[in-house]
Amino acid sequence: MQAITELFRKNIRQYGMIIALVFITVLFQILTDGILLKPLNITNLILQNSYILVLAIGMVLVIITGHIDLSVGSVAAFIGALAGIMMIDMGMPTYLAVIISLAAGALIGAWQGYWIAYVKIPAFIVTLAGMLLFRGLTMIILGGQSIAPFPKSFQRISSGFIPDWFGGQNLHILTIALGIILSVLYIWQEVRERRTQIKYQFETPPFWIFAAQIIILVAIINIFTFVLATYNGLPNILVILFFLIAIYSFVMNRMIAGRHIYALGGNEKAAKLSGVKTKKVTFWVFVNMGALAALSGLIFAARLNSATPKAGINFELDAIAACFIGGASASGGIGTVIGAIIGGLVMGVMNNGMSLIGLGVDWQQGIKGLVLLLAVAFDIYNKSKTS
The missing domain is CATH 1.10.3470 (ABC transporter involved in vitamin B12 uptake, BtuC)
Structure with missing residues (x-):
């Protein structure tokens, strides 16, 4: 606690x-x-x-x-x-x-x-x-x-959607696949960052808190992509937003310009x-x-x-x-x-x-x-x- x-x-x-x-x-x-x-x-x-x-x-x-x-x-x-x-x-x-x-x-x-x-x-x-x-x-x-x-x-x-390359009928398979890939990348990044922090003896939260954060976020990502997959899949604008968020977060957190x-x-x-x-x-x-x-x-x-x-x-x-x-x-x-x-x-x-x-x-x-x-x-x- x-x-x-x-x-x-x-x-x-x-x-x-x-x-x-x-x-x-x-x-x-x-x-x-x-x-x-x-x-x-x-x-x-x-x-x-x-x-x-x-x-x-x-x-x-x-x-x-x-x-x-x-x-x-x-x-x-x-x-x-x-x-x-x-x-x-x-x-x-x-x-x-x-x-x-x-x-x-x-x-x-x-x-x-x-x-x-x-x-x-x-x-x-x-x-x-x-x-x-x-x-x-x-x-x-x-x-x-x-x-x-x-x-x-x-x-x-603004109004288009990413086409489903797998030809899903009632479910947009590509959206679900992208959710799984994003989850794997997120887990890899978090584990890598935690190992780096431990290596340089930085303060890290207990492992159970770290694992709980990952489980909760991975669950949110996959539930979100599944809900979108039951409609038309990923909107084009969501993909644009994802790349903007990723790029600007990287610049602000990891680059000299952001510092x-x-x-x-x-x-x-x-x-x-x-x-x-x-x-x-x-x-x-x-x-x-x-x-x-x-x-x-x-x-x-x-x-x-x-x-x-x-x-x-x-x-x-x-x-x-x-x-x-x-x-x-x-x-x-x-x-x-x-x-x-x-x-x-x-x-x-x-x-x-x-x-x-x-x-x-x-x-x-x-x-x-x-x-x-x-x-x-x-x-x-x-x-x-x-x-």
Whole structure:
């Protein structure tokens, strides 16, 4: 019991949000009479929240550096409009339009990153200006009207599914196989990491706790993939999200670039004196945010099957909320990609569950605001206890 208490205390942000996610899921599963976790609804939950989760991955890096980006919703709308003009009006091939759109998003991020990193204008002001600027540009290039439809090949980004190579009839065999492969890779990685920790005499939890963590997570992975396999299998967007989470988690945990981002957010002056090129790090974090905002805009446009001036409204608020609920600190230096994803899922499950039980939008907004306030208060409380 003492080992469990110590483990929970050291990982209170991460475990607290996982427990909250499980509690909220179970609560709405009961309140919706089992509808929440039906295969069709789980698939819809993934599709409905994919673009927010993509934004949350980029936003958590921005927040870790001690900044904020209010423009991501407007940038997503602008890129969606740009993609619509290229594909629908100009007949450009899908792959070329996607590449140009992502490059345009990165350029927008570079534009904002320059003012923040090198001119030293606060990120709040620069991105607030960007929010207004790119919302206005979206309305100008679309003429205030939506354009549709997108090519089928583009729509599949958001609404398509991985084909079953094994030809399963009532069960998507490939999805189950991928779940098993992912479980094996996860076990191998955890065992390898534990052996390394023991080799260098790092503190490790008792073996039974280690084994229990693996068993629980492997069970969740395989139950999740089995539920998806009973419907249409893995959505394309889930595969994209998986690779994004894996890549960004690796960068933040195992690469020098990730260490520099944490150092910058923890103490900018100390990081600079330690040799971290703080301006360069800030600049590239915003370039990355611009590219992910562009990807989010493409995913949303593909799901909506139209480019509309109203796209992206409140996306920035949902992404920021996901990061803070997932354990990121408002003062910078603390946060994880996995935490942001968990925070995004908490928001997504709440939105979906409240809609299923017929709760009005007014109540939904109020409850989401309260959850965000409590998450930040929880962060401040933890800091006061450890200081």
